[in-house]
Amino acid sequence: MIEFHLDNHSGVAPYLQIVQQVKQALRLGLLEVGDQLPTVREVVAQITINPNTVMKAYRELEREGQIESRPGQGTFVQRTLASTSLSSLAAQRRSLVRWLHSAYEAGLDNESVLALFLSTFQDTQKEHEEETA
Amino acid sequence: MSNALETNKLSKRYGRTWALQDCTLNLPARRVAALVGPNGAGKTTLLHLAVGLLEPTEGEVQVFGCSPLRQPTEALPRLGFVAQDTPLYKGFTVAEMLTLGRKLNPSFDDAMALARMQKLGIPLERRTGKLSGGQQAQVALVLALAKRPDLLLLDEPLSSLDPLARREFLRTLMDAVAESGLTVLLSSHIIGDLERVGDYLIILSASHVQLAGDIQEIAKTHKRLIGPRQDEAAVASVHTVIEASHTERQTTLLVRAHGPLFDPSWEVQEVSMEDIVLAYLSQQAGDRWPMPPSVREQNGREVFK
Numbered sequence: 418m419i420e421f422h423l424d425n426h427s428g429v430a431p432y433l434q435i436v437q438q439v440k441q442a443l444r445l446g447l448l449e450v451g452d453q454l455p456t457v458r459e460v461v462a463q464i465t466i467n468p469n470t471v472m473k474a475y476r477e478l479e480r481e482g483q484i485e486s487r488p489g490q491g492t493f494v495q496r497t498l499a500s501t502s503l504s505s506l507a508a509q510r511r512s513l514v515r516w517l518h519s520a521y522e523a524g525l526d527n528e529s530v531l532a533l534f535l536s537t538f539q540d541t542q543k544e545h546e547e548e549t550a
Numbered sequence: 551m552s553n554a555l556e557t558n559k560l561s562k563r564y565g566r567t568w569a570l571q572d573c574t575l576n577l578p579a580r581r582v583a584a585l586v587g588p589n590g591a592g593k594t595t596l597l598h599l600a601v602g603l604l605e606p607t608e609g610e611v612q613v614f615g616c617s618p619l620r621q622p623t624e625a626l627p628r629l630g631f632v633a634q635d636t637p638l639y640k641g642f643t644v645a646e647m648l649t650l651g652r653k654l655n656p657s658f659d660d661a662m663a664l665a666r667m668q669k670l671g672i673p674l675e676r677r678t679g680k681l682s683g684g685q686q687a688q689v690a691l692v693l694a695l696a697k698r699p700d701l702l703l704l705d706e707p708l709s710s711l712d713p714l715a716r717r718e719f720l721r722t723l724m725d726a727v728a729e730s731g732l733t734v735l736l737s738s739h740i741i742g743d744l745e746r747v748g749d750y751l752i753i754l755s756a757s758h759v760q761l762a763g764d765i766q767e768i769a770k771t772h773k774r775l776i777g778p779r780q781d782e783a784a785v786a787s788v789h790t791v792i793e794a795s796h797t798e799r800q801t802t803l804l805v806r807a808h809g810p811l812f813d814p815s816w817e818v819q820e821v822s823m824e825d826i827v828l829a830y831l832s833q834q835a836g837d838r839w840p841m842p843p844s845v846r847e848q849n850g851r852e853v854f855k
Contacts, residue, residue, distance in 0.1 A: 423746060428820050430766055431745060458728045465721045467582050467747050468728035 418455055419447060423464045431466060435474035443483060443498040445506070454484060454492040552614070554579040554701045554733035555600060559609035562595050569595040571757045573609070577735060577750065579700075582727060584744045584765075585737040586827055587754035593737040594634065596754065597703050600735070601631045613701060627657065630699030630732075634706045636686045640679030644672055644689055648696075655697045663696035666722065684715025688722060695726045702726075704736045708743075716740070720747050741824045745769075751823075753830045760830045765823070772826045775803040775816040784813070793829040804829045 419442050421435055429437070442448040455463070457471045475492055478484045485495040520530050555577040562570045570592040577583050587593050598604040599611050602618030602625065610617065616625040638647060644667060652658045667674060670688050672681065678689055687707055694702060704723075708716045724747055727734060735752075738744070744751065744765070751768055753761040761768065772792070775785065779801050782794045789811070793804040804821060811818055821829075 425742060425746060426822070428822060430769060432766075458725065461724045461728045462721060465717055465724055465743075465746065467724060467749050469580070469582070469749050 418453065421455075421460055421464050423466060432470045432474040432477070435460075435471060436477050439474075439478055439483065440498055443494065443496075446497070448494050448497070450494050450497055452494045454494070456491060552579050553577060553612075554581070555611070555613055555735065556615075557596075557599075557609065557611045560596070560599060560606055560611050561608040562592075562599060562604060563607040568757050570599070573754075573759050575752060575759055575762045577733065577752075579614075579733050580731050581750040582724075582734045582748050583736070583750035583752055584748040585735055585752045585754060586739060586741065586744070586831075587737075588739065588831055591754045592757045593754055594705055597631070597705050597735070597737060600703060601629055602626065628700040630694040630697050630702040632690050632694045632702075632704045632707060635710070636683075636690045636707075638678040638686055638690055641677060643675055643677050644681075645674040647678060647689060647693060648674075651693045651696055657698050659696045659698050663692050666692045666695070670718075670722070682715075684711055684718060687711055687715065687719050691719065691722055695722075698730070699732060701733045701735070704734070706737055706739075708736075708738055708740050716743065723747070741827050744827075745823045751827075753827060755831050755833070760833070768826065769821075769823060771807050772821050773805055773807055773811065774819040774821045774825075775801075775805060775811070776819065777801055777816040780815075785816075792826075793832070 419438070421438050423431055423434055427434065439448070439454070448454075454475070457468050457475070460466065460471045461468050475484065475486065479486060479492075483494065483496055483498070484492055486492045517530065520533070525533070553576045555575075557573050557575055560570060560573040561568060573592075573596060585593050585596070595604065599606055600613060600618065602622060605619060613625045614628055618625040618629065639650070642650070648660065648663055648667075651663070652660055664674075667689070670685070670692075672685050672689060678686060681689065687710075691704075691707065694704075707719060711719060720743060723734065723736075726732065736748070749765050751761065751763065751765050752759060777800070779796055779799050782791050782801065782803055785791060785803060785805060789808050790806040791803055792806060795802050803816075804825070
């Protein structure tokens with residue numbers, strides 16, 4: 418079972434935050450096909466949110482085919498988003514951790530690390546898109 | 551969808567002062583609506599008119615299609631109301647308050663009230679005056695919920711609570727909404743939690759409704775525009791300019807957009823709900839905007855990306 422969290426100041430609509438967190442869990446393999454999502458009331462109790470918002474998020478995920486609601490039983494994962502296997506994710510994560518340590522050793526602070534990562538990420542993404550276009 | 555609350559040109563005057571003027575709004579059923587506005591904006595007056603504690607000077611108010619004043623036997627059983635400052639008999643124990651609720655309300659759900667008190671850890675034999683502020687607010691809320699209303703009106707329930715008690719109060723309220731699908735209208739001047747628990751927003755200031763609609767729709771249609779110093783007339787001819795400020799070189803506008811924003815000289819930014827509310831509230835009493843087009847259905851046309 419996954420737990421949601423809600424950021425009041427993120428500027429992202431609450432229902433979208435839930436949609437994104439489910440997708441993130443699917444991508445990382447934390448949720449697998451057949452897993453049950455928390456009920457609307459459980460989510461409400463967990464993060465104090467309007468139940469209509471939770472239902473809207475679940476409806477959206479259902480429309481996209483990620484989850485399926487079975488009346489009287491609950492809401493279940495129908496399809497995962499994990500494109501790569503967990504082991505390859507773990508390897509990528511290890512090399513990212515190595516890079517982070519080396520960045521700290523080189524004297525970068527958290528903000529510089531984030532800024533460097535984001536700008537490199539955006540540049541590389543652009544290059545990648547141009548190559549594949 | 552049917553409306554839980556409808557007002558039409560609703561107005562209330564005390565002597566020469568209009569506490570509420572020309573208030574026309576619809577609150578669709580099953581919504582959780584936040585009613586925000588500064589002190590003295592008319593929030594309490596609107597709520598008191600809705601429950602029939604006040605008689606309108608002009609206009610009308612209906613609860614599920616019935617007048618709370620002229621058809622009380624139809625309207626009142628469907629209404630729950632928690633007035634400002636946690637109205638409890640402070641000398642009564644919690645158990646005695648429950649007995650009172652049961653005797654006064656034929657539909658009183660005793661089992662639900664007891665279960666909620668137990669879950670909240672509120673001792674039944676304690677006098678309500680001896681409970682903490684947060685617990686008193688919870689008791690008043692549970693009593694109102696136990697009546698099993700279809701529309702629950704809460705007047706400033708959060709103002710005297712600390713952040714933790716506020717969150718716990720809202721948790722009880724949201725759990726009740728999830729359980730029974732009741733409609734809620736909650737007045738508040740605390741904006742922080744609104745987007746979390748509300749899906750409908752009504753902004754009241756200077757006795758007038760300034761804005762009413764679906765919160766997501768409001769978030770989507772309000773934008774901040776930043777550009778080189780210029781007159782806002784061109785923007786104002788298409789969109790509604792809520793707030794404009796100018797420096798020597800720069801102009802910043804907060805607008806309600808009525809369509810796509812094409813002009814590339816403006817940088818378009820998202821605006822937080824707090825900033826939107828404050829922009830409306832900081833206006834002078836005389837300024838008013840035309841009411842927005844009626845709220846579109848959730849699957850309706852997207853105004854812009």
